[in-house]
Amino acid sequence: QKAETEMSAVRLNRAGDTAFAKVEKVSSELFSLTYGAVVMQVIKDYEEVDATNAQLEKMGYNIGVRLVDEFLAKAQVSACQSFQDTAEVIAKVGFKMFLGVNAEVVKTTGDEFTLQLSDNPLAEFVELPEQYAKLEYSGMLCGVLRGALEMVQMRVTCTLVRDVLWGDDVTEIRVVLQEMLNEEYHDDED
Amino acid sequence: LRPFGASVAFGKRALLATTCMGVALYTLHIFNRRGTCLFYKEWNRPSPSRGDLTQDHKLMFGFLFSLKQLVSKIAPKKGGFYACNTSAYKLNYFETMSGLRFVLCTELAAGDMREVLKYIYANIFVECLVKNPLWKAEDPITCPLFTQHLQNYLESIS
Numbered sequence: 001q002k003a004e005t006e007m008s009a010v011r012l013n014r015a016g017d018t019a020f021a022k023v024e025k026v027s028s029e030l031f032s033l034t035y036g037a038v039v040m041q042v043i044k045d046y047e048e049v050d051a052t053n054a055q056l057e058k059m060g061y062n063i064g065v066r067l068v069d070e071f072l073a074k075a076q077v078s079a080c081q082s083f084q085d086t087a088e089v090i091a092k093v094g095f096k097m098f099l100g101v102n103a104e105v106v107k108t109t110g111d112e113f114t115l116q117l118s119d120n121p122l123a124e125f126v127e128l129p130e131q132y133a134k135l136e137y138s139g140m141l142c143g144v145l146r147g148a149l150e151m152v153q154m155r156v157t158c159t160l161v162r163d164v165l166w167g168d169d170v171t172e173i174r175v176v177l178q179e180m181l182n183e184e185y186h187d188d189e190d
Numbered sequence: 191l192r193p194f195g196a197s198v199a200f201g202k203r204a205l206l207a208t209t210c211m212g213v214a215l216y217t218l219h220i221f222n223r224r225g226t227c228l229f230y231k232e233w234n235r236p237s238p239s240r241g242d243l244t245q246d247h248k249l250m251f252g253f254l255f256s257l258k259q260l261v262s263k264i265a266p267k268k269g270g271f272y273a274c275n276t277s278a279y280k281l282n283y284f285e286t287m288s289g290l291r292f293v294l295c296t297e298l299a300a301g302d303m304r305e306v307l308k309y310i311y312a313n314i315f316v317e318c319l320v321k322n323p324l325w326k327a328e329d330p331i332t333c334p335l336f337t338q339h340l341q342n343y344l345e346s347i348s
Binding site for chain 1: 290313315316
């Protein structure tokens with residue numbers, strides 16, 4: 001069984017590389033600086049750190065609901081058999097395709113997993129000053145995951161639990177499955 | 191489901207129909223997960239809808255929904271349905287994991303249209319609509335870029 005998981009890890013890595021090769025690329029500096037400008041603007045608009053965190057997550061959600069279609073269209077992955085499969089696909093194919101980085105899946109249980117990023121292009125060149133110590137700078141990623149997973153029938157909560165910007169060694173996002181959503185079809189003529 | 195006529199008329203109408211890969215196309219529907227018909231295009235439909243089109247779309251969606259459930263219940267092994275035939279036409283179906291349903295009705299002689307539908311999803315739908323900030327997931331598709339690309343693609347592979 002170990003050989004099987006190793007095989008599928010290889011397959012996912014290859015799928016991630018293929019998908020990454022297919023997408024248009026932009027300069028990573030431009031990307032980091034643009035994201036920084038977005039965060040600065042949201043801080044300016046919302047003033048408080050909590051409101052900013054909420055807004056970044058919400059923006060991420062709106063991105064996620066669309067991103068998932070591009071992902072499904074471009075990445076050659078078959079349906080996931082378990083939540084752990086979902087975790088591996090997100091880490092090896094999703095992050096690779098959209099951010100060009102490899103993420104690791106750590107601390108998995110049946111209904112939750114943690115994504116660990118050693119390299120976070122969003123937070124390149126960033127230092128958090130004292131008054132923004134509680135800012136979830138990469139909170140948008142949490143929103144993206146939440147939005148994308150909701151479109152494939154999984155309601156999750158995603159939290160930024162460790163961040164290099166907070167002094168930790170790695171950036172970690174914890175994803176917890178709340179419920180699987182069922183097919184909804186409401187016949188509105190009764 | 192009302193059949194599109196027992197025999198396909200090979201007259202003037204058929205000549206005007208769009209063909210792709212030499213296959214005659216009849217209609218295309220795109221539904222979202224909720225059942226909203228986002229897009230409908232008709233090239234050739236010998237027996238036109240008697241009621242209004244919205245009822246037809248609901249009928250189509252309901253039929254596909256039920257068929258999908260049925261197929262998954264009685265399937266001997268995993269794998270959803272991707273086509274079904276009547277005596278008059280072939281219905282080709284592609285569903286994405288995000289709940290979008292692409293339904294293409296073609297003549298019976300059509301081969302496997304799954305690659306065509308996947309192309310429409312991946313290269314036309316995603317590029318023109320998902321990436322378009324003005325289009326929201328509940329809206330019917332009125333984007334001219336989309337219809338243009340779709341038409342070009344379907345004609346180009348004939």
